[in-house]
Amino acid sequence: xxxxxxxxxxxxxxxxxxxxxxxxxxxxxxxxxxxxxxxxxxxxxxxxxxxxxxxxxxxxxxxxxxxxxxxxxxxxxxxxxxxxxxxxxxxxxxxxxxxxxxxxxxxxxxxxxxxxxxxxxxxxxxxxxxxxxxxxxxxxxxxxxxxxxxxxxxxxxxxxxxxxxxxxxxxxxxxxxxxxxxxxxxxxxxxxxxxxxxxxxxxxxxxxxxxxxxxxxxxxxxxxxxxxxxxxxxxxxxxxxxxxxxxxxxxxxxxxxxxxxxxxxxxxxxxxxxxxxxxxxxxxxxxxxxxxxxxxxxxxxxxxxxxxxxxxxxxxxxxxxxxxxxxxxxxxxxxxxxxxxxxxxxxxxxxxxxxxxxxxxxxxxxxxxxxxxxxxxxxxxxxxxxxxxxxxxxxxxxxxxxxxxxxxxxxxxxxxxxxxxxxxxxxxxxxxxxxxxxxxxxxxxxxxxxxxxxxxxxxxxxxxxxxxxxxxxxxxxxxxxxxxxxxxxxxxxxxxxxxxxxxxxxxxxxxxxxxxxxxxxxxxxxxx
Amino acid sequence: xxxxxxxxxxxxxxxxxxxxxxxxxxxxxxxxxxxxxxxxxxxxxxxxxxxxxxxxxxxxxxxxxxxxxxxxxxxxxxxxxxxxxxxxxxxxxxxxxxxxxxxxxxxxxxxxxxxxxxxxxxxxxxxxxxxxxxxxxxxxxxxxxxxxxxxxxxxxxxxxxxxxxxxxxxxxxxxxxxxxxxxxxxxxxxxxxxx
Numbered sequence: 277x278x279x280x281x282x283x284x285x286x287x288x289x290x291x292x293x294x295x296x297x298x299x300x301x302x303x304x305x306x307x308x309x310x311x312x313x314x315x316x317x318x319x320x321x322x323x324x325x326x327x328x329x330x331x332x333x334x335x336x337x338x339x340x341x342x343x344x345x346x347x348x349x350x351x352x353x354x355x356x357x358x359x360x361x362x363x364x365x366x367x368x369x370x371x372x373x374x375x376x377x378x379x380x381x382x383x384x385x386x387x388x389x390x391x392x393x394x395x396x397x398x399x400x401x402x403x404x405x406x407x408x409x410x411x412x413x414x415x416x417x418x419x420x421x422x423x424x425x426x427x428x429x430x431x432x433x434x435x436x437x438x439x440x441x442x443x444x445x446x447x448x449x450x451x452x453x454x455x456x457x458x459x460x461x462x463x464x465x466x467x468x469x470x471x472x473x474x475x476x477x478x479x480x481x482x483x484x485x486x487x488x489x490x491x492x493x494x495x496x497x498x499x500x501x502x503x504x505x506x507x508x509x510x511x512x513x514x515x516x517x518x519x520x521x522x523x524x525x526x527x528x529x530x531x532x533x534x535x536x537x538x539x540x541x542x543x544x545x546x547x548x549x550x551x552x553x554x555x556x557x558x559x560x561x562x563x564x565x566x567x568x569x570x571x572x573x574x575x576x577x578x579x580x581x582x583x584x585x586x587x588x589x590x591x592x593x594x595x596x597x598x599x600x601x602x603x604x605x606x607x608x609x610x611x612x613x614x615x616x617x618x619x620x621x622x623x624x625x626x627x628x629x630x631x632x633x634x635x636x637x638x639x640x641x642x643x644x645x646x647x648x649x650x651x652x653x654x655x656x657x658x659x660x661x662x663x664x665x666x667x668x669x670x671x672x673x674x675x676x677x678x679x680x681x682x683x684x685x686x687x688x689x690x691x692x693x694x695x696x697x698x699x700x701x702x703x704x705x706x707x708x709x710x711x712x713x714x715x716x717x718x719x720x721x722x723x724x725x726x727x728x729x730x731x732x733x734x735x736x737x738x739x740x741x742x743x744x745x746x747x748x749x750x751x752x753x754x755x756x757x758x759x760x761x762x763x764x765x766x767x768x769x770x771x772x773x774x775x776x777x778x779x780x781x782x783x784x785x786x787x788x789x790x791x792x793x794x795x796x797x798x799x800x801x802x803x804x
Numbered sequence: 805x806x807x808x809x810x811x812x813x814x815x816x817x818x819x820x821x822x823x824x825x826x827x828x829x830x831x832x833x834x835x836x837x838x839x840x841x842x843x844x845x846x847x848x849x850x851x852x853x854x855x856x857x858x859x860x861x862x863x864x865x866x867x868x869x870x871x872x873x874x875x876x877x878x879x880x881x882x883x884x885x886x887x888x889x890x891x892x893x894x895x896x897x898x899x900x901x902x903x904x905x906x907x908x909x910x911x912x913x914x915x916x917x918x919x920x921x922x923x924x925x926x927x928x929x930x931x932x933x934x935x936x937x938x939x940x941x942x943x944x945x946x947x948x949x950x951x952x953x954x955x956x957x958x959x960x961x962x963x964x965x966x967x968x969x970x971x972x973x974x975x976x977x978x979x980x981x982x983x984x985x986x987x988x989x990x991x992x993x994x995x996x997x998x999x
Binding site for chain 1: 915
């Protein structure tokens with residue numbers, strides 16, 4: 277079977293995984309990774325095979341479930357955005373320590389330029405940190421093929437494999453030629469399973485094995501077809517992942533430069549050394565942080581031969597573009613129009629009719645009477661409450677941080693200390709913080725603005741739907757101070773009263789304004 | 805054959821359905837395609853754009869270089885002007901003249917018109933009005949695509965075929981409505997072509 281399909285990079289990865297015979301995909305939604313899991317959820321072959329594809333509570337639970345599936349010999353895919361790697365890190369790093377049985381491919385979707393994220397962290401550092409191979413496809417076709425290759429590699433070397441992509445790979449479509457699907461692995465257990473018990477006695481042995489495997493991984497990077505070395509002139513370019521496309525966009529096929537394309541790490545050390553000896557200068561073109569450039573320069577290379585983001589030849593921050601790569605390569609730019617000064621920014625905003633709007637409106641009304649208040653918020657649509665006309669919130673740091681930061685600030689003497697968090701973020705990482713607050717009797721008012729979905733990423737299932745109050749009660753919040761309201765303009769007076777009462781209560785109180793996301797509501801209406 | 809197109813609009817207007825149809829038409833003709841989109845936070849009423857590249861040769865970059873776009877197709881006038889630095893000096897702007905005002909400091913329409921007057925190749929008209937005559941606001945994208953078909957170097961029959969491919973599963977009536985909107989857009993565009 278060969279078939280040509282127009283696929284997003286995310287969808288190419290998804291189909292690659294289904295065709296590689298996965299038995300499960302474990303993920304928490306996060307831009308730009310969400311469409312991988314969504315595609316698998318809708319894929320007919322995945323459905324027929326019963327591939328598990330329910331959304332997980334967070335990235336850590338996803339990584340652990342995948343490792344469990346690997347333990348019984350099956351292939352599993354894990355997907356997340358880059359900051360999700362921070363949440364999954366404990367499980368991810370230690371999955372290299374245990375090793376895998378069935379193949380595990382972890383896809384981390386980085387977001388340089390922060391289109392929809394709070395930082396530009398580069399997941400390749402996690403791969404190096406955990407001593408696992410990293411794959412970085414340069415095209416949608418390569419992404420499709422490299423997923424299957426990644427599962428084979430994972431099983432051959434007994435380690436999880438990290439696939440790192442960036443926004444422009446995740447959210448760009450191209451024609452992909454697909455091939456026949458592989459069968460699903462049968463259940464099988466490894467003969468020796470002591471690796472899976474990371475007691476110090478096993479972990480010490482296992483760490484030596486992981487380190488010893490690094491030589492083999494470097495050799496694989498030298499021979500893989502996904503890394504290519506075209507030795508030619510004295511000017512050199514190392515192009516990583518989609519950085520390769522921007523280089524090729526700017527140079528002609530008769531160009532004399534020596535080009536090393538990298539789509540698999542650890543770096544192919546022998547080739548890199550050969551290139552360094554051969555070339556007078558090397559430009560490193562990599563999306564995200566200067567991961568490769570820094571390894572090549574270190575702090576001792578004073579030759580000035582290595583150029584890239586650290587040398588200033590490419591911008592230190594923001595994603596690569598054909599223009600900034602062209603400038604670094606010395607390509608002449610033709611005539612063009614200047615920026616039009618009539619155009620003004622159009623920032624994103626909460627949808628008209630969104631329940632979060634009503635929550636912020638009434639919260640602002642109540643908090644006007646408390647000039648010393650601070651509102652700790654979280655990651656989701658409601659973060660837009662920071663912008664006009666609301667300007668309601670004072671923090672947004674990481675998933676779940678609202679509740680714990682409000683607790684810490686209350687401990688430090690703040691009153692009123694208010695947290696605003698969404699339902700999906702609450703179950704992702706807010707529940708544990710709520711237990712901290714209950715245990716110490718913190719004087720905080722927590723608003724769980726429940727729209728019954730994971731809205732910002734496009735309306736995926738939310739893990740705690742229908743059980744938010746039960747979770748709060750289970751954690752130990754006083755039932756008299758778990759209050760549910762409906763955020764509609766007609767209920768403003770009542771909600772105002774509830775918020776005021778709970779701020780005045782000296783202890784943990786939870787208010788749950790609940791109204792379905794207007795976007796998911798519209799989609800449902802359309803379907804009917 | 806090479807066409808680099810920037811599609812622009814406001815989150816929620818649905819520029820991606822235009823991209824899907826041009827992409828499908830290109831796929832049917834075995835052309836190479838790359839189309840970068842924006843998802844996530846900016847979709848909430850902010851400015852959105854998509855880079856669509858079609859070529860008979862393989863395409864490397866997912867993004868269009870400054871000054872190289874052959875066309876800007878925009879559902880909103882100010883959003884068309886946002887991407888002017890990407891437009892080739894010989895490129896076309898195909899734009900809905902109806903502003904989408906969801907910010908307090910939206911510029912005066914006269915100032916936008918003055919900017920378009922400076923550009924050599926523009927097709928600008930009230931796309932909403934034509935759409936209302938052919939199925940309502942849902943067909944705004946198809947009316948605009950119809951106008952854009954005048955400058956895309958893809959036969960209009962191929963685009964109509966792609967409309968059939970994309971909307972086919974919604975039934976013949978939906979296909980017919982969208983094809984009619986497309987044709988009406990093409991006719992309206994012909995009258996407004998400047999350059």
